[in-house]
Structures are given as C-alpha cells and as structure tokens.
Amino acid sequence: MNDPRRGTILIVVAGISALLASLALTFLVRMRSDVEESQLVVQYAQAKIMLAAACNYVQESSRMGWDRYPLKSSGASPTTPTVDGLHIHEEAFGWIDERDGRLGPLDRNGLPFADLTPGGKWPAVGTSARCPMYVMKRPPYATQLTACYNPMNRDSTSPDFCWPLLKYPDPQPVTSNGWTRAGGPSSATNTRYVDFETGDRTPQPQSTGKSWFRVYRDGPGTFVVTCGSGGTMGFRDWATEVVPQNQTGLFGGPGGQALFDDLKSTEIRIWYRIEWTAASTEVSYHNLDHDFGAIWEHYESWPPNASHTWSGAVRTQTWMKNPVGTIRWIQRLVTEPTSW
Known part of the structure; x- marks a missing residue:
C-alpha cells in the first residue's frame, strides 16, 4: 500500500519551495526599487553640485578666461597675441564693469572681449552657455600628483640629514618641460608649453553623460542657471537646439531623437536664478x-x-576666496523658466 504521508511531504515541500521563491522574488523587487530610489538621490545630488559649478563659472568668467583680444574698429577679431611664443590673456573687470558700470566683460581699454549685442552670442544678454561636465584625460596646466618632491634626508650619516633642500621644483608639470637636476633651471624649456597650456581635453568615457549645467544671461549681472543630471549634455530639446546646431552626431545621427527623448525623460533638471556682484x-x-x-x-x-x-x-x-566677485543671492525656481 502507498503511504499517504509521502504525498503530504511532497505537498509541504512544494509549498515551502513556492513560499521561498515568492520571498526571493519580493526581495529582488524591493532591492530593485531601493536601487532606483538611490539612483534618484545620486542624480539629484549631481544636479545640486552643478549649482556650485555654475556659480564658480559665473564668478571666474566675470574676469578670467577670455582668450581673445578686444574687437578692433575694423570688426576683425585677431588671434590671441603671444610674448616669447607664449599666449597671453587679458583680464576683464566684471559682468558689470566695476570702473564705470558699463555692460561687461571689457578689457583694460574699455573695449568688449566679444560682441555684446543682446540676443547674439555668449556672453551677450539673452544668450546662454552650455557646459557638459566630464573628466579630461589631461586638463590644461596639469601638474603631477607627487606629494613631496623634496623629502628630508633621514640618513643620520648623510651631510644633508634633516636639511629641507629644494633640489627639485615643486610642483612639476605633467607635460615634461625638460628640467633635470644636473642642468638646473637653465635646462627647462618652453618647447611643450602649448601642450601644457591646452592639455588633452578628450573626455574619459566613464565620466560622460552624467551631469551638466547651463547659464543664461538674462540681465547685466543676473543669470538663470539650469542644473542637470543626465545624458542630454544640456541641450534643451531636439528640434530647436540639437538639429539647428548640427549636433545630432552626439546622439547617433539624424535619427537619434528617440535616444535624446529617452535621455531627457530620465534626467533631472533644476532651475535657479542668481545675481553676480563685484563686491568682496x-x-x-x-x-x-x-x-x-x-x-x-x-x-x-x-x-x-x-x-x-x-x-x-x-x-x-x-x-x-572671492577675487572674482561674489554671488549676492540664489533663488530656486519652482517651474521651468521661459528662457534658459
């Protein structure tokens, strides 16, 4: 005769197995939900970090970073002059010129570094600068990460014991300048200075498509800042920006609108309005x-x-740390502004 207990055991084992499977599935679903929520927090944090980056950009570009001399009366824009073969860069005097209150940035002679016709090109009022963020292979003016070029000699028998001798320059560029200890300062050359100055701006692949910011100048010293965390690289939309600017290649070509729209739907965008002031x-x-x-x-x-x-x-x-002015106030915008 068949033992009825065998069937009971099979039913119990099957029930326990089904229960364990359902618990495992519930656990995996919960884990996925937690990961998605954590990703949302990470995206929001990245977007908030972009606010600090945008404020720094507004501050620094009020006085630095303009690589061309002012427009001449003929309308020509000459290339940046050089001294001893090295590029030189002039200093501006603020978004609102601190000398006479005119619209800036202006050079030491009071001439604009760029065409400031409203609605023209950045940095004119009514224009924007799009800044996708990524890690460069070698940033401009990169220096080595060596912490100590001249450690004290710890050999008590050495005549240099405990002497802080400056035998090596500190810091030293990543791009070799030819310096040798035997040759001393005279061995250094500016042969690769341009390479040191420009760096290698090629993005590190793992750092792209994560965050960006965009600055719209809506007044002489006020700006609308858009902080984004996602892969659209700061383009507002496909039809009005990506296509007219011939940047479809960034999203796979002319047929990349679906990819762009998908990236746009999953990213976070936060808007702020800020005011720059020359006060320090x-x-x-x-x-x-x-x-x-x-x-x-x-x-x-x-x-x-x-x-x-x-x-x-x-x-x-x-x-x-405000030699380039300060941010007077930051206003969080609840809804998307008309112009950014």
Missing part, C-alpha cells in the same frame, strides 16, 4: 585664524572696530 570683503576685516584658544567659530568675520573684537586678534585673507 574689505581687506581690514578679521577673517578666520583668530586666536584659536579664545574663539570657537573660526569662520567668523567682523570689522576691526567691532565691539567684540580685541587687539590681539589675528588677521588673514586665507579664506577670502
């Missing part, structure tokens, strides 16, 4: 590095005649 801290202010034993807040700043200062306080400009 007055140099007589107490700033950081006060008497560490007497104060807890090392980032506190006050004028020298404030009632809570004292004669023994130390002044330093270590943390006055």
Whole structure:
C-alpha cells in the first residue's frame, strides 16, 4: 500500500519551495526599487553640485578666461597675441564693469572681449552657455600628483640629514618641460608649453553623460542657471537646439531623437536664478585664524572696530576666496523658466 504521508511531504515541500521563491522574488523587487530610489538621490545630488559649478563659472568668467583680444574698429577679431611664443590673456573687470558700470566683460581699454549685442552670442544678454561636465584625460596646466618632491634626508650619516633642500621644483608639470637636476633651471624649456597650456581635453568615457549645467544671461549681472543630471549634455530639446546646431552626431545621427527623448525623460533638471556682484570683503576685516584658544567659530568675520573684537586678534585673507566677485543671492525656481 502507498503511504499517504509521502504525498503530504511532497505537498509541504512544494509549498515551502513556492513560499521561498515568492520571498526571493519580493526581495529582488524591493532591492530593485531601493536601487532606483538611490539612483534618484545620486542624480539629484549631481544636479545640486552643478549649482556650485555654475556659480564658480559665473564668478571666474566675470574676469578670467577670455582668450581673445578686444574687437578692433575694423570688426576683425585677431588671434590671441603671444610674448616669447607664449599666449597671453587679458583680464576683464566684471559682468558689470566695476570702473564705470558699463555692460561687461571689457578689457583694460574699455573695449568688449566679444560682441555684446543682446540676443547674439555668449556672453551677450539673452544668450546662454552650455557646459557638459566630464573628466579630461589631461586638463590644461596639469601638474603631477607627487606629494613631496623634496623629502628630508633621514640618513643620520648623510651631510644633508634633516636639511629641507629644494633640489627639485615643486610642483612639476605633467607635460615634461625638460628640467633635470644636473642642468638646473637653465635646462627647462618652453618647447611643450602649448601642450601644457591646452592639455588633452578628450573626455574619459566613464565620466560622460552624467551631469551638466547651463547659464543664461538674462540681465547685466543676473543669470538663470539650469542644473542637470543626465545624458542630454544640456541641450534643451531636439528640434530647436540639437538639429539647428548640427549636433545630432552626439546622439547617433539624424535619427537619434528617440535616444535624446529617452535621455531627457530620465534626467533631472533644476532651475535657479542668481545675481553676480563685484563686491568682496574689505581687506581690514578679521577673517578666520583668530586666536584659536579664545574663539570657537573660526569662520567668523567682523570689522576691526567691532565691539567684540580685541587687539590681539589675528588677521588673514586665507579664506577670502572671492577675487572674482561674489554671488549676492540664489533663488530656486519652482517651474521651468521661459528662457534658459
């Protein structure tokens, strides 16, 4: 006779197996959901980081980075001049020129670095700069990551024991300048300076398509900042930007709209409005590095005649990192602005 307990055991085992399978499936679904939520947090964090990058871009480009001399009366735009074979770059005086309040950026002679006709090309009012972010193979002016070129000699029998001798330049460029210890400073040449200056801007493949920012100049000193985390590289849409700018190749060619739309649907875009000002801290202010034993807040700043200062306080400009102006305010925009 057949033992009925055998059938019962099979039913119990099958039930337990089904239960374990359902638990495993539930666990995998939950894990996938957690991963998707974590990815959303990562994307949002990347977009927020782009706000800092955009503010830095607005600050620095108010005075630096203009590689051409001003437009001449003839309308020609000559290439950047050189001195001893090396490119030189002029300094601007702010988005609103701090000397006379005119629309900038202007050079030392008060001439514009670019055509500032409204609605023309960046950096004119009504235009935008698109900045996809990635890691370059070798950035411009890259220096080696060597932490210490001149370590102290720890050999007690050596005549150089514990002497901080500067035998090697610190830092040194990634692109060799020909310097040798035997030849000294005279062995260095500027043969590869242009290579050092330009770097290798080829993107590292694993760093592309992750984040970008875009700056729209809507006034003399105000800007709409778009912070993005995704693969559209800062293009607003396919029909009005990618195609007219002949950039379809970035998305696989003329038939790449489906890919672009898919990337756009999965990325995060956040909008802000900011204002740049040429204001910076007055140099007589107490700033950081006060008497560490007497104060807890090392980032506190006050004028020298404030009632809570004292004669023994130390002044330093270590943390006055605003030689290119400051951001007066940042406003989060709830909805997508008309122009960005």
